[in-house]
Structures are given as structure tokens and as C-alpha cells.
Amino acid sequence: MKELSLNILDIAQNSVKAGASLIEILLTETPETLTIRIVDNGCGMTAAQVESVMDPFFTTRTTRSVGLGVPLLKLAAEQTGGSVEIVSSAQAEDHGTAVTALFNKNHIDFTPLGDIISTVTALIQGAPGIDWQFVHSRGGDAVTLDTRELRAVLGDVPMDQYDVMQWIGEYLREGYAALPACE
Amino acid sequence: MKSLAELAAIREKMKDKVILREGSGEIRVVVGMATCGIAAGARPVLNAFVEGVNKEGLAEKVTVSQTGCIGVCQFEPVVEVFEADKEKVTYIKMTPEKAAEVIEKHLKGGKVIADYTITKALA
Ligand SMILES: Nc1ncnc2c1ncn2[C@@H]1O[C@H](COP(=O)(O)OP(=O)(O)OP(=O)(O)O)[C@@H](O)[C@H]1O
Ligand code: FES
Ligand SMILES: [Mg+2]
Numbered sequence: 001m002k003e004l005s006l007n008i009l010d011i012a013q014n015s016v017k018a019g020a021s022l023i024e025i026l027l028t029e030t031p032e033t034l035t036i037r038i039v040d041n042g043c044g045m046t047a048a049q050v051e052s053v054m055d056p057f058f059t060t061r062t063t064r065s066v067g068l069g070v071p072l073l074k075l076a077a078e079q080t081g082g083s084v085e086i087v088s089s090a091q092a093e094d095h096g097t098a099v100t101a102l103f104n105k106n107h108i109d110f111t112p113l114g115d116i117i118s119t120v121t122a123l124i125q126g127a128p129g130i131d132w133q134f135v136h137s138r139g140g141d142a143v144t145l146d147t148r149e150l151r152a153v154l155g156d157v158p159m160d161q162y163d164v165m166q167w168i169g170e171y172l173r174e175g176y177a178a179l180p181a182c183e
Numbered sequence: 184m185k186s187l188a189e190l191a192a193i194r195e196k197m198k199d200k201v202i203l204r205e206g207s208g209e210i211r212v213v214v215g216m217a218t219c220g221i222a223a224g225a226r227p228v229l230n231a232f233v234e235g236v237n238k239e240g241l242a243e244k245v246t247v248s249q250t251g252c253i254g255v256c257q258f259e260p261v262v263e264v265f266e267a268d269k270e271k272v273t274y275i276k277m278t279p280e281k282a283a284e285v286i287e288k289h290l291k292g293g294k295v296i297a298d299y300t301i302t303k304a305l306a
Contacts, residue, residue: 001221001222002222006221006222006226009216009221009226010218010221010222013216013217013251017251067218068218068219069218072218072222115226118226118227118230119226122216122226122229122249125229125233125247125249126216126248126249149187150187150190153187153190153191153194154190154193154194155194157193157194157197161193161197162233162237162242163193163196163197164190164193165233167185167189167190167193170185171185174184174185
């Protein structure tokens with residue numbers, strides 16, 4: 001992938017497919033690192049599934065036998081000396097999955113984050129009925145978006161209405177304009 | 184600054200409008216957003232359709248949605264256009280520029296751009 005924001009889009013689609021009702025996308029930067037966490041309350045995976053999901057020859061899909069999403073994220077992280085960890089539960093009480101990817105930003109093979117705003121709007125457009133929480137923190141400040149807060153104001157106006165989508169894009173752009181460029 | 188008050192205004196405005204639910208339009212544009220599609224550039228293509236359809240005033244007629252694997256990795260980004268009583272049109276190797284053309288000629292003008300279709304590629 002050319003941008004890490006594309007990996008995020010792809011990995012978060014797994015959470016949508018897992019039937020999550022809330023998906024959190026949490027980006028945390030230090031001067032040296034970027035941590036990407038994608039946390040969902042979807043159906044989760046068994047320990048054996050988690051183990052094999054890191055391996056490109058695992059997928060529960062039938063249309064094609066090789067799942068590439070997680071391995072691509074892992075590759076992007078590991079090539080910077082970072083790593084990917086998946087914690088998941090398929091138990092009824094606490095089902096869900098947390099994918100955490102750590103990157104060394106200053107490594108020559110670090111892929112830029114790219115257009116994260118387009119990723120957030122594409123995710124909301126694709127799954128407007130579920131709730132999304134986005135937090136990007138850096139330098140003691142953060143850009144945040146929580147669709148639950150928006151929904152409280154919007155009532156039954158769907159999140160993927162064009163006016164709403166535009167508001168979200170503009171809101172995030174303003175948030176980033178106010179965020180310190182680095183630590 | 185963007186405020187929640189603006190969202191409240193959008194809600195007010197929408198109150199009298201019939202809200203279009205996904206798939207209720209006459210034309211459905213579906214963008215393939217599996218890993219391979221995303222890697223090949225599906226995100227800007229999706230954006231181009233969402234923005235273009237609204238800017239051209241086609242929102243009443245056209246809904247834009249996303250799907251996973253369409254099964255033709257080598258042709259990604261792939262976009263399918265569904266229209267009642269018509270055969271599905273599959274556009275391949277899409278770009279935002281081609282999307283703008285599809286909006287203009289096909290969605291607005293009713294003319295399929297044969298050159299961009301999978302039928303043409305396989306012929
Ligand atoms: N958040 C999640 N919740 C539940 N299952 C998951 C989650 N993430 C991944 N999986 C499981 O792991 C499999 C592999 O995921 P991966 O993204 O690598 O490939 P894929 O989605 O099957 O295919 P693609 O290459 O199109 O992404 C998925 O098919 C799914 O069964
Ligand atoms: S995985 Fe590429 S089109 Fe399905
Ligand atoms: Mg996937």
C-alpha cells in the first residue's frame with residue numbers, strides 16, 4: 001500500500017465484516033513512533049485464527065484463499081523495525097478484536113500515513129449505521145471524531161448524507177490544521 | 184470552526200426531504216473495496232463518485248456504495264453499475280478522471296463507455 005491510511009481502511013473493513021457496532025481508530029504519535037490501533041466489538045477470532053491470520057495463507061473467505069490485509073500491515077510495520085499484535089476474543093461476554101501496529105517513523109522504509117481523512121470518510125460512507133471513534137494524538141493535542149456525538153444531534157439523518165459527510169471532512173481538516181505538525 | 188450547530192441545521196433541512204436509502208435509487212454504483220481494490224486506488228475513485236454524483240445533482244437518482252471482493256483482482260479498481268431492467272456494467276482500472284467521465288456520459292447521459300468496460304478488455 002502506498003499510504004498507511006489505506007492499510008487502516010482495509011483493516012477496519014475486517015471489523016465491519018466482523019459485525020462490529022463500534023469501531024475505534026486510534027493513532028498515537030511520539031517523536032519516534034506511530035502506533036495505530038483498530039479496536040472493534042465484532043465477532044472476534046479464536047486463538048488459532050489469530051495465529052493463522054498473520055500468515056498470508058489464512059482466510060475464512062471462499063472466493064480466494066489468501067487473505068492479504070493483515071500480512072500487508074505487518075510487512076509495513078516490520079520493515080520499519082516495528083510490529084503488529086492482534087488481541088481477540090470470540091467469547092460471548094467480551095467478543096472483539098484489537099489490532100495494534102507499531103511503526104518507527106524515522107526509519108527509511110516508513111510508509112507515510114497519507115490521506116487519513118479520506119479513509120475516515122470512506123469508512124463512514126461504507127458503514128454509516130455503525131459507530132466510529134477516531135482519535136489522532138500528537139504533541140499533547142488530538143484530532144477526534146465520535147459519530148455517537150454526531151448522531152445525538154442528527155437524529156435519524158443518516159451519517160452518509162452528503163452534507164453530513166462534507167461536514168465530517170471539513171471538521172477533520174480543521175482539526176488537523178490546529179494540530180502541531182510534530183511533537 | 185465547524186460546530187454541532189451546523190449539523191443541527193442539516194437535520195432541520197433534511198426534515199422535509201425524503202431521505203434516500205441505499206439501493207433505492209434508479210442507478211446503483213458499487214465500488215470494489217477489498218484489499219486489492221484499495222491497493223489499486225479504489226479510495227479516490229469512491230470519493231470521485233460520491234462527490235461527482237452530488238455535485239451533478241444526481242443524488243436522487245444514483246446511490247454510491249462499497250463492496251468487498253468482486254473477483255477480478257487484475258482489473259481493480261472495479262466499479263459496477265446496476266440499473267433496473269439493464270445488464271450490469273463493469274468498469275475496470277478506474278481512476279477519478281474516468282469516474283468523472285462515467286458520471287457525465289453514463290449516469291447523466293445514459294451512454295455506457297464501452298472502452299472502460301470489462302467486456303471490452305476480455306473481447
Ligand atoms: N477484526 C476482525 N474480526 C474478526 N475476524 C477478523 C478480523 N480481522 C481479520 N479477521 C479474520 O482474518 C481473516 C484474514 O484477514 P485479512 O484482512 O488478512 O484478509 P481478508 O479480509 O480475508 O482478505 P483481503 O485480502 O481482501 O483483506 C479474515 O477473513 C477474517 O476471517
Ligand atoms: S481479492 Fe481482488 S477482486 Fe477479490
Ligand atoms: Mg481484509
